[in-house]
Amino acid sequence: MAYISSGVACSHVPALGVASDTGISDDDYYGPIFRGFEYSKQWMAEEKPDVIFLVYNDHCTAFDATIIPTFALGCATEYQPADEGWGPRPVPVVKGHQTLSAHIAQSLVLDMFDITVINQMEVDHGLTVPLTMMFGQPEAWPCPVVPLAVNVVQYPAPLGIRCYALGKAIRKAIASFPEDLKVCVFGTGGMSHQLQHKRAGLINAEWDARFMDLLVNNPDQGAKIEHIEYLREAGSEGIELVMWYVMRGALNEHVEEKHRFYHVPASNTAVGHLILENR
Amino acid sequence: MSEDKDYDDIPGTIVFDSQQAARGYHLNQFCISLRLQKNRDEFSADPEAYIDRFPMTAEQRDAALNQQWTLLLELGGNIYYTSKLAAYHGINFQELAGLMTGMGAEKYRAMMVSGGRSIEGNRSKSEWED
Numbered sequence: 386m387a388y389i390s391s392g393v394a395c396s397h398v399p400a401l402g403v404a405s406d407t408g409i410s411d412d413d414y415y416g417p418i419f420r421g422f423e424y425s426k427q428w429m430a431e432e433k434p435d436v437i438f439l440v441y442n443d444h445c446t447a448f449d450a451t452i453i454p455t456f457a458l459g460c461a462t463e464y465q466p467a468d469e470g471w472g473p474r475p476v477p478v479v480k481g482h483q484t485l486s487a488h489i490a491q492s493l494v495l496d497m498f499d500i501t502v503i504n505q506m507e508v509d510h511g512l513t514v515p516l517t518m519m520f521g522q523p524e525a526w527p528c529p530v531v532p533l534a535v536n537v538v539q540y541p542a543p544l545g546i547r548c549y550a551l552g553k554a555i556r557k558a559i560a561s562f563p564e565d566l567k568v569c570v571f572g573t574g575g576m577s578h579q580l581q582h583k584r585a586g587l588i589n590a591e592w593d594a595r596f597m598d599l600l601v602n603n604p605d606q607g608a609k610i611e612h613i614e615y616l617r618e619a620g621s622e623g624i625e626l627v628m629w630y631v632m633r634g635a636l637n638e639h640v641e642e643k644h645r646f647y648h649v650p651a652s653n654t655a656v657g658h659l660i661l662e663n664r
Numbered sequence: 665m666s667e668d669k670d671y672d673d674i675p676g677t678i679v680f681d682s683q684q685a686a687r688g689y690h691l692n693q694f695c696i697s698l699r700l701q702k703n704r705d706e707f708s709a710d711p712e713a714y715i716d717r718f719p720m721t722a723e724q725r726d727a728a729l730n731q732q733w734t735l736l737l738e739l740g741g742n743i744y745y746t747s748k749l750a751a752y753h754g755i756n757f758q759e760l761a762g763l764m765t766g767m768g769a770e771k772y773r774a775m776m777v778s779g780g781r782s783i784e785g786n787r788s789k790s791e792w793e794d
Contacts, residue, residue, distance in 0.1 A: 451693075470752075538744055577780075579677065580747075581742075582734055584676030584765075584786055586765065589783040613670045616671050650779075
C-alpha cells in the first residue's frame with residue numbers, strides 16, 4: 386500500500402529560482418539561503434520518495450482571474466514549467482502520477498472535499514522553486530509529483546482548520562492506494578511577507594518561529610490561527626502559510642523535526658523551511 | 665454601502681477580497697495578459713488601443729497607463745497582476761515595493777537586508793495616525 390513517510394515545508398520565493406537558474410546561488414546574498422538547504426538535499430537523497438504530493442499556489446499563471454478554484458488537484462501525466470513573463474524556467478518537465486492523482490481525487494470528493502480536477506495545467510515558481518531547493522539542478526526530477534493548487538491570492542484563502550482537515554483526508558486517500566509507494570508531502574509558501582501597498586516589506590520573525598513551533602508540536606491549536614492574525618502579523622501574502630497545514634494534516638500526530646531553517650530576506654520575504662518525519 | 669471588515673484596520677494594506685476582485689477583474693485581466701510576449705508587443709505598438717480591449721473604468725485605465733501602483737491596488741488590482749504591468753516597464757518586485765512604499769529601491773532593499781519592516785507600530789491604523 387502507499388504511505389506517507391515525511392513532510393517538507395518550504396518557501397517558494399521566485400527570486401530563489403532565478404538565483405539557481407542564473408548561477409548566483411552562492412553569492413553573498415543568496416549563499417546563506419542555499420546553504421540552509423544543503424542538509425535537505427542530502428536528506429532527500431536518502432529519503433528517496435516514490436512520489437511527492439506538493440501543495441502550492443498558482444500566481445495567476447495557470448488560473449488567471451477567470452477561474453479561482455479553492456483546491457485544484459492536478460491529474461495530468463505531466464506539467465510544463467510556465468512562462469511567467471520572462472520565459473519558462475529552465476527546469477525539467479514535472480511528471481505526474483496519474484493513477485495516484487485519480488485515486489486521490491475520487492477519495493477526496495467521497496470524503497466531502499469537493500476539489501476541482503485539473504487535467505491540463507502549467508506550473509509556475511510556486512511548484513518548481515521548492516523542487517529546486519530540495520533537488521538542486523538535476524537533468525530530470527527524481528520522482529513524479531501530484532500537485533494541489535490552493536487559492537491564496539483572492540481572499541479568503543481556505544481556513545487553516547480546513548487545510549488541516551484536507552491534509553488528513555489526503556493521508557486517508559494515499560493510505561488506501563493499492564500500489565507500494567512512499568510519499569513525501571510538501572507544503573510551500575510563506576513565511577511572513579507583504580508584497581503590496583505601503584506596509585510592503587513586513588517581516589515578523591518572532592511570529593514565524595511560533596508558527597513553526599505550533600505546526601510541528603501542536604498542530605491542533607496552530608490550525609486554528611485565524612485569517613485576521615495571518616494578515617496582521619504575517620502580512621497580506623503571509624496568509625499562504627495555511628498551505629503548510631495541508632502538509633501537516635497529512636502527517637501523523639507526532640512527527641520528528643529533522644531540520645529547521647529560517648532566513649531574512651529573499652527579496653521581500655522571510656524564508657522558512659522544515660523537514661518532518663512521521664513517528 | 666460597504667461592509668465593515670476586521671482587516672480594514674490593518675495599515676498600508678489592501679486586502680484583495682471578493683469585492684475588490686470583482687471590481688478589479690478587467691484591470692487584472694489586462695495586467696496578466698502582459699505575461700505573454702505577443703501581448704506585450706501589441707501593447708507597445710498602441711497602448712491605448714490595447715488597454716481599451718479591457719472594459720475597465722476610466723479611473724483604472726488612467727492609473728494603469730500612469731503607473732500609479734498603490735492606486736491600482738485600491739481600485740481592485742492585485743499585486744500578482746499589477747506586478748506583470750510593472751515587469752513590462754522593467755520594474756521588479758523589490759523595485760515595485762520601493763515605489764509603493766515611497767521609500768525608493770535602495771532604501772527599501774536596505775530595510776529588507778536588515779530584517780524587514782518591523783511588526784511593531786504596524787499592526788493597526790491607529791499606530792499610523794501620529
